[in-house]
Amino acid sequence: MLGVRVNIFIDNSLGEPEQDANSALTELDKGLRSGKVGEQCEAIVRFPRLFEKYPFPILINASLLKLADVFRVGNNFLRMCVLRVCQQSEKHLDKISNVDEFVKRIFSVIHSNDPIARALTLRTLGAVAGIIPERQQVHHSIRSSLDSHDNVEIEAAICAATQFAAQSKTFAISMCNKISNMIQGQSTPASMKLELIPILQYMYHDTHTAAMVRKLATDLLPGYPAEDFVQVILTTLTKLAATTLVDIPSQVELLLEYLHEDSRFQIKSSVLQQLYELAKPGAHLWPPGAVDSIIDMAYTTESPRILRLSLRVIKVLVESPLICAQHQDPDSKLRKLCLNMSLSSRICLAVQAIQILTQILCYGFVENSQVSGTNDVIQALESLILLLTQSEDKNQLELKLTLKCAVRLCEYKLDYCEKFLQLLGSRLGSVDSSFSITICESLGAIGSLQPEALLILIEDILKHLSTLSKVNNPTSKQSLTKVMLCTLIFQSMCGYKWRMDVELAIKEVTNNNNINLWANYRIGRAAMRYGHHKAALSIFEDLTEQVSSEHLHFWLVCLKEICTAESELIQNNPEDCDDEEKTLVDRLSFAVVHYNKAIAALKAATTPSNHLHFQAEYMRIRSEFLQCLIQVIHTCNILCVVPPPAIASTLAQTTRDEFMRHGYLTNQMRKCVKEFQNCSEMYWGLYQTAFDADPSTLENLQILQQMCVLFEQCVENISINTSLSKPEILDFVSKNTRLECKQLIQGCKIATEIAGGICKKDSPQTITHKHANILRTIANVLSNTTLPIPRFFFQILQSTTIKLSVSPQPRVMGEFISIQFGSQLAVKVEGVVQHAQKPGLFRKVDGVVVSISTQLQTNTKNKDSSNVSDTKANLETISTVLQQTVTPHKDFFTAQFLLAFPKGGQYVLSIEASIVDEVGNVWKTGPRSTLTVKVPEEIKNTPISMPGMAGTANVILMPEDNHFIKPGQKK
Template sequence: MLGGVRVSAFNENGLGEPEQDANSALTELDKGLRSGKVGEQCEAIVRFPKLFEKYPFPILINASLLKLADVFRMGNNFLRLCILRVCQQSEKHLDKISNVDEFVRRIYSVIHSNDPIARAVTLRIFGAVAAIIPERQQIHHCIRSSLDSHDVVEVEAAIYAAIQFAAQSKTFAVSMCNKVSDMIQGHSTPANMKLQLIPILQYMHHDTNTAAMVRSLCIDLLPGYPAQEFVLVTLNTLTKLAAATLVDIPSQVNLLLKYLKNDPRWEIKLKSLEHLYELAKPGAHLWPPGSVEEVIEYVLSAKQKRIVVPALRVLKVLVESPRMCHEHRTSGSKLKELCSNHCYSPEPLIAVLAIQILTEILCYCFKENLEADGANEVITALETLILLLTYTDEKNTSQLKTALKCAVRLCEARQEYCKTFVELLGTQLHNIDGDYTITICEALGAIGSLRSETLLPLIDTILTLLTALADIPNASQLQTRTKTMLCTLIFQTLSGYNWNEPTYDTIIKVVEKNNLWANYCISRAAVRYGHHKIAHHIFSNLTEQVSLEHFHFWLMCLKEMSEAEMLLCENDETLVNRLDKAIIHYNKAAAALKAASTPQHNLTFQAEYMKIRTEFLQCLLQLIYTCNILCIVPPPAIASTIVQNTRDEYQRHGYITNQFRKCAKEFKNCGELHWKLYQTAFDADPATLENMQILQQMCVMLEQYVDSICVSGSAVKDDPIEFGSKNVRLELQQLVKACEHAVKIAQNLNNEEPVSTCTITHRQVEVLKVIVDLITKASLPVPRYFFQVLQSTSVKLAISPQPRVLGEFISVQAGSQLAVKVEGVVQHGTQPGLFRKIKEVVVTVTSQLQNSQKNKEILDPKLLEQVSVLSQTVTPHNDFFAAQFLLAFPRGGQYLLVVEASVIDENSNAWKTGPRSTLTVKVPEETKLTPIAVPGMANNANVILMPEDSLFTRGHLKKDVNKTQH
């Protein structure tokens, strides 16, 4: 079985072996480099990029690249080529080389070899590391000399190196300008080499004079070298140069338009349109006047369809500018005429591009409250296109997705279009085996997320389809996914509505014949939209059908949580019983969640979210208990005396006043817990963050109302919720509506019964119970981040110095300072920067003197309270950052150092992501000297200072002195 499998000597950690640390991995690769077999050396070399990605710290990368430089100096050309590939693949780690001079010295020695292949590889490796050695004059000289070589391989390598250095070094670019110009214009340079030399000129943009000279040279080359390859390369170089300088964009646009209209070769026409597309990205405001109209006129007069698609792509980018939309918003504009001519094209790609341009103009008009000419024609064209794409036999999935995105954008701009597109897409759902069903369901979900009642007309159609799918014995993967999507549409539609029996029975019927993963996805969607009853039914059936223990406990956690939320919404029991039972189930869920946690998946966010929810329900229950004691706990007999002493009129009510204030404080603490959890959720999606914001504001609202009852000068604010129910997401609208209803009730009470005296009335307490009941019945939508992490970002720290033995302390001499270096790496998942990106990292080092058993009676408590905090903000470069601190220790003892990292995103928001590391530092205490009188000595010299705990202070000194005297 294993005879044909080659077993590697290098650990890949692919078969469950313990993971190596950085030193062990580097040692193992170093053995391969020293091997006498070329194959083992090559195998070791090609593993270095993976090592750099796993341990991207400067000390390891510097040591590794120096070893590779030694192999490059002593090895053969094949090994050198492998090392070149390592440098090219590890470009973002090259700036971590600390001994750049030594690295260059070892590589540079090969440039004097008699082998032109070796010199060529050396030049290419210099080009690969040009970012860290851009101004090395000796390498500049080598490149210039190699350009005059008679060996073609060496010249091509020199050209590659010249391109890389010109992109990095202004000095090299300026000095090489004349050299490259002479070679391009020289008759002795072969034509194919001229084609390789021309791209060097695109990096000559470091100053205006050089850029102008290069542009003039390239423009002069165009008539002199009219061959297609030369024209294409020269136009590409001029376009890159113009995009970098920006000031040459108008002239370059005119040049490209000239070749587009006048050159008969189709390859040049198409490339000209591609370059116009590149120049459209900086903005339409940089294009010269009339150039856009020239493009439109050319496309209108063109008879070839292959010109239309790239031209429409250019116009699509240009129309993203508000200026273009404003100029072409009227029905008589040439752009609208062009798009109207092609929006019914039989070619789907052409029709989609035309619809996209018209949609962009229409959405701009809606946003700016301008008159939208031809809106109905755009809607009709879009409906026709969607029907064409869904009925055709050809698969045009990307075009259909683009058309549906246009429909969603129009519905977001004007919600009255929702009904039109829902009716249109609902007629396409009958084909449950079609490839487009999932795409249509996604579009319906996007439209349905705008308002809950949007999909109500389709509820019968969706239930009919689900019934038909449930009867299929062996459903395909597409049909199973379709069932999941249709169930999600049901959850969206019934958000905020009560379920009837037929709908509930249909979902149960679908679940009974579905696979386990699809059922989990359906239940996950149910709790996201607050339908906990159906989710509890599904989770209950899934708990015993998983193979791993932590999966079982995870499902048990979800089952208990959904049961708790289901009990809160029932009307059969009293409010106190509902809250009490929900808290019990939440505690069971928290216990199950602890059992579900693993080192790889610690479920920290989930545990904190459920803990805060339990605390909030406990606060609500305590508030109800406090309301119920108004009639059964009378104020004490000394209430009037307490009022006089405290000058607090609310103390006249006695015990209930303090209990209300305690409840308000607990709500405040609960809101702060939500905010702390919010700050740790850097990778959370916007809906999850919005969910936590609303829950925090709910705590603030209850705190304000309770304070208005029992604290002088407090009142209910007009709008404690920061955003209205119109702009909030569909799954969160029920929470916001409950809060708004509660605020309205509280404000009505204040308007009806303005309380002039500091009294707590039965009416206030009853209203407070009504508010708690409203908040309790508002179904909690469990956020997406609770289940799915779409963006994964973590910070990994390496701190030096480290103790020799793990868990021991670092010893520092008294009176000296400790230099702490913190190096870190930002690690990303599969979708880096999906929601937000790290702009800066804040590294904080905290030093505090610890109270040990030995000196606990000696240390002043004030010294223990003194904390030294040093902070430094650094910007990651290629996901790496480093910070250094110099710590002073004012007195001897044991100190605890805490190193913590937090991040700042591109919007300057701070996030407490961690990690957090601790070190122990021990500073020897200053020895106290005790004066000892020595008999027989002179009066001025009869005192010897000795350590306080020395043996000499316990009587030995006198004996030894007496012996000496005798």
Template sequence: MSGLRFSSFNEALGEPEHDANSALTELDKGLRSNRVGEQCEAIVRFPRLFEKYPFPILINSSFLKLADVFRVGNNFLRLWVLRVCQQSEKHLDKILNVDEFVRRIFSVIHSNDPVARSLTLQTLGSIAGVIPERQQVHHSIRRSLDSHDSVEVEAAIYAAMQFAAQSKSFALGMCDKISDMIRGIATPAHMKLLLIPILQHMHHDTSTAAMVRKVCTDLLAKYPAKDFVITTLNTLTKLAAATLVDIPSQVELLLHYLMNDNRWSVKKASLLGLHQMAKVGPHLWPAQCVTEAIRVARTSAHQGVVSYTLDIFIVLTQSSVICKEYAESDSELMQLCQETCYSSNSMVSAKSVKIITHMVNYCFEEGLPISDVEEHISTVESLLLLQVSCKDNEIGDYVLKIVLQCAITLCRVHRPLAHRYVDLIATQIAHVSGKHLRILCEALGGIAGLEPRALEPYTPEILSKITQTTSESVYEERVPTMVMLCTLIFQTVPPSQWIGIHQTAIDSALEQTDLWAHYKIARAAARYGNFEVAANIWSNLKGKVSSEHLHFWLTALVHISQAEATLSSKGTLLDRLSSSLTYYHKCIAALRAGSSPTNTLAFQCEYSTLRCELLQCFLQLVSCCHSLCFAPPPAIAVAIVNNTRDELQRCGHVTNQLRKCAKEFKTCGDMYWKLYQSAFDADPVSLTNIQIMQHVCMLMAHSIDSSAQLNYQGDEPALNLSSQDVSLESQIMLEVCKNASLLTKHLDPTLKNVVSHQHIECLMAQVEVFIRSPLCLPRYFFQVLQSTSVKLAVSPQPRVSGEWITVTSGSQLAVKVEGVIQHGSKPGLFRCVEKVIVTLNTQPTAKANVNEKIPETMLNLTQTVVPHRDFFSAQFLVSLGPGSVQATVTVGASVVDQTGVAWQTGPKSTLTLKQHEDPISRAH
């Protein structure tokens, strides 16, 4: 419920958990079976085994076993081994004994059975990435291309395609052979269509690429049939995308066929090729080609040509070069959009609006004047109203989403437009239902997340939409719509303004939805700080779940909601903070009880613990401030001042207590920074949330130091966030920080070198502002949209877990670290792993029951490696040094993302070493 989880190998097979060796042994038994069915079943399980245990030793052993099956088995088993090699491409470079593996596979090439030879060629082609320069394989492929058996020739063509993509020497050597076969009369037409795509990989050398391009352009003239033209154009497009220098000529060629060939399939292939050229190099397009493409769209009567051409310009207008050239309203591109934005084809209209949006966004971002900007914005509004009035259908919903995305993009770039589009969309929700209502609510939520209080004028309409009967809508559409409408209420109405009419609307929504929707409504309430509503919903849910872990998870959510709701209730500061801390301790205990091996709730536990630490700092500060009244300065205060030369010691006990509080706030801020560094998979808004919480700690430490430090000259901490990335919940928390910071501006500047009641009142007021403001729980607390984990295997390992690894005195131990980066369903959604930093630390330990001084010989080694296909390895030499008998070795890993930022993701692995003393040196 709180995050993603990996589907493991044994869960997918319905088997109990095994370690790598046990799983491999079990599959090996299947390979040795006398029944073909059991052998096939064992073979097809290997890809899942590789995903669960992707380490070289196991993969090497597995592929050698599969190669033996391929060598001695029948063609049916060979086919399944081929499929395993094709599915496990990213693990092939972990094969250690490549020569032995290839030898066993290659031995079948001498078979008299052409099917066996063809399977061998396909298998060798599937592993071309690890054997790109094997000359004997190259020779076999060349020889098989001359075979009289069509099955073998087609397999050789497949292998040639794979090796040409990997090997420069093979591509250069086969270029003439492939060209001759394509030109030859003896080669059947269907075989030529298979041979032509091989030429797309002949880009390793400039002269070869030019020759191949000439061969293909000659083919276009000699073979005007539809299939030949389409295949050749696709090959030339991929070749140009690889070389880049041929993009201008390829664009001209594609435009030629687009304008002069009347066959729709050829036109479509040309348009798709132009679309690919736009993705690869929009800045390389000749100006006349862009103009010709616009004219084709303006003059063509075929709606498909217009639609595909607009797709091309959607990509091209993402480049600043094209936007700068055609930003004026009288340009041909803008005229094309104005002609098509009111087309009877709604998809064409939506694409035109998307191009206009790209152009307007570019002008807003670059600060350029926009002519007819009002007309462009009105175009988006008109299409939006038109689509809202249409009936629900798949195309209409898709077009409506495109138009609303354009509106949100415009609001994100130019915030003053937010209120305008909110007025337009919110006035429509009373007249729509079904999918259109849900889509409009999602758009309102997106715009309201950019501009606080943008939806305030339309709160009554949203409330009435929730409470009115919705029997005309289907249940599957009503539930997500209700969740979105409730989310809009939480975005609009702050907890301090929550009244009965709002609660009535939420209760009405709960009556019309299921339990999962209840959870999502409570989650939305917690994300926008309305914890009283969230606590009531989660309290009703915690007894209606199917597992103990989910029960404890919901119990923790109830406690954290009660803790935050208590802070904004009535009562003294000390009472509210004490009650909230009690709830937080219960929350942390429930989170630990709700953790499981597949869902550790590590971030949730750490975030709750830090919030508890921050509240403890606030409680300590409030107690310290109260001490100014009941703990006056001691009689020896003047003597202390003279001895320490600290004038603030004249104020007594409160000075040292305040300084201690400042240190605690700084420590808490450092802990928030460590949490930030460990949250590699968090979404940007959740990371901003952690930054703001750290800023709160630094802001309080600065305020305390300004009062309790002599001649304090520190600057107020600043938090620089991009306005484009700040969400509504972040803006709510930033507004609180701003209000708390303004309180210090009213202090009397003459009150220096003294802790006055005015300083204490200011600190108390800041504490009150911070704890009364709603805490917006980050999205990462509930949802893991990107999941990345690092798995380490350290060798050597003791034979029995917990035993020592012995090291001979005066020698060095080689420690090998192998690791695999595992991903969830959306790898690289927010950031991806570019490098891995592997660290090794040794810490000497004393013998048990021996009073000896521990030698101070610590070893810290670091190595940065670049993962290849999510696998990395590093090696270290460890020496315990003289005098060290026992030591603990800790191996850890951290990752570096594509921007160069290091993240302390872990994991860590520990070895225990024991050094034997040399008997000769002991005798001396």
């Protein structure tokens, strides 16, 4: 019978409850102490995953000390496994607190008689060079091992020397002569010299050493003309120059000399690659004539690869404003070269040339300078697009790069939008489905800049969409093309009334998509993003009963209820004034009801792994805003229904507030001001939590907050005695607003113009029917403005979370931490920043603000006191807030606090973390954790002199003892 080996390690790959850090470490420790080498190796290789899951110093320190013990007493195979763990866990090594003990256990193997063991030790020490850069004994061991007679040990010493030279200035300077002598020595093999030369790139810590190394390397070039040596020496000098920056001009001249004089193909390719690396730090450091020298090489070379690499270097160089300014003239050598290359039969060369020309033109548009020769560039770009879309070769990447150039030109000069839209629209139905997706993406990018220009393509889009809808079994690319075409329709119809044929085309696509329901969901999601809720409603009504998961069902129900609410708010044919007012209240009430249903459905769709906090808050604030509009309309009706009371004039004279003559109306108006203010603050609070949101979502939240501020100012100017001023919307409105938010911006502008009539009133402290009508009109305009649901509501493109570990912790979860009265509590907060996908896509984590607050919850001292003032003092809440801003190091941060508790009782400690981005903005992302601390009551020791005794005796006066007078009591 075959034996089955049971895995003693839990992988948690089947959904079992996860272990905590201590349990996981205990399981791996059992494997390390096992007598079987296989189980020991299996335990060792699992440590990197443990470090990623629990990246806290106490666990990492304990784990690496255990691994160091295994390295000390184990065999060479186990040592190699430990080496791999150190190499894979480089960013966690600086969390080792017992560095001396860790290095001592590893370093003890250096005295072994086995050269393989010594080589593994050197490589392990090199892997941890970041935490021990200045260990002299390690430096001495590396220097000694370079003189070894075993090649394995020498190679390990060279590897360790490279790593230590990159970390330690002392080691780099001290090893400079040693490395130089070995490179120049006749006894050193050529293969070893090739490994030693790259160490010289780290000799940049002072100018004298860098100059000496550069002279040594340049002197080696004539003596070692072999291809391998020339490539290694030039690469080392290039990296050294890129670090020091002062040697860039001389290094560029050296590389250009080899580029023109050395005829070997590999040398030319390597030189152009190094010139590309030197172009990144800045083309302004290049010597005069260097760019023309590369252009001359591109003109004269017959090798397509050399030409491609030359254009690659030029493409980086033109990112510098200096180079672009020098080649604005159409007769310049660079523009002539690129214009000729743009017509090349080699697609990659033509694309590179177009990218260079596009960069030069965009620079001219930004500087508002006279740009000549644009027509030639546009014609070349159009010809290349036609060539790529007609070619049978699958040049997908080249087409994307070319279309990006077209989109960039449209961004800087909107006059080109219509021209490129017509060109791409003519190619839409005659290309392969993979090309259709790329063309649709470009049409969407250009259409977002000038959406009205897409209207000329509606007929072509509908025709192509109808053709795809008739396909029985569409491929995934064809389904994606249909989604993209529907998105183009949604973009083009923003702000316009839908035609019947357009509605029928969307319905036909979704009805024929019964196999691929995911495509239907994406179409409905795109419709909601661009504010076409009526079109999305029919899609989600069909999808709610066609999912297998209960959570997905309620998520779709939530989207359906949102579409129902927003569709009801839009009124295309307003009636007369009286009926319109009634209809507006009914529409707002209807929308509030369905928003509440959506919130209830969203709660059912929430899972432990997907909390949907942003979505729930977004809908809740929207519902609050609509309720505020209803309250304003009802308040305006009070002017006609509820007359002011008889004492209104007396009350106005007493309070010196003329608005009080309107009685109940004024109070309700001022209450509405507070409600709109509260709604605005909620939008701002939601904005502060959306660290991972895309810019369009943040813009959406800003505009919605501005709507609340606008209405708040209008009502405040009517009902509160303030300086009358015309409400203004935010400054970002004047910038290039994204297509999704343009309708919101338009609604704000119309409402602002209407609000200007509030300032024109004869009596500044009177509320008239004209003011009530203005408020009703503004409420109608804002409620009738289409609400685009932001992208972050559906998709999270960047995910950043913070994981905290707070110490001390109670022995039993849920209990309190007890400390003595008068002592202080040291709280240590450790955390790690975790990135799920695309870290830093929109904004990066530059710091973390850790705040800790203490609040006294209960105080039972002197319960039986009869003094009322003492009782109030005992019930007084004491709170303290401390903050500390820390910078994460390799996504790890730590903060320490020392807390004092002035009174006895039970305190609640709240620890919260907030993210600081690279601009300095603080985002309240959380998390938040709490601890309970119990401090015993103070017990006073009153010294009493006892008769007949020379000294005094300390008698403890207990509060229950009624024989003694308590503080605050009278005799």
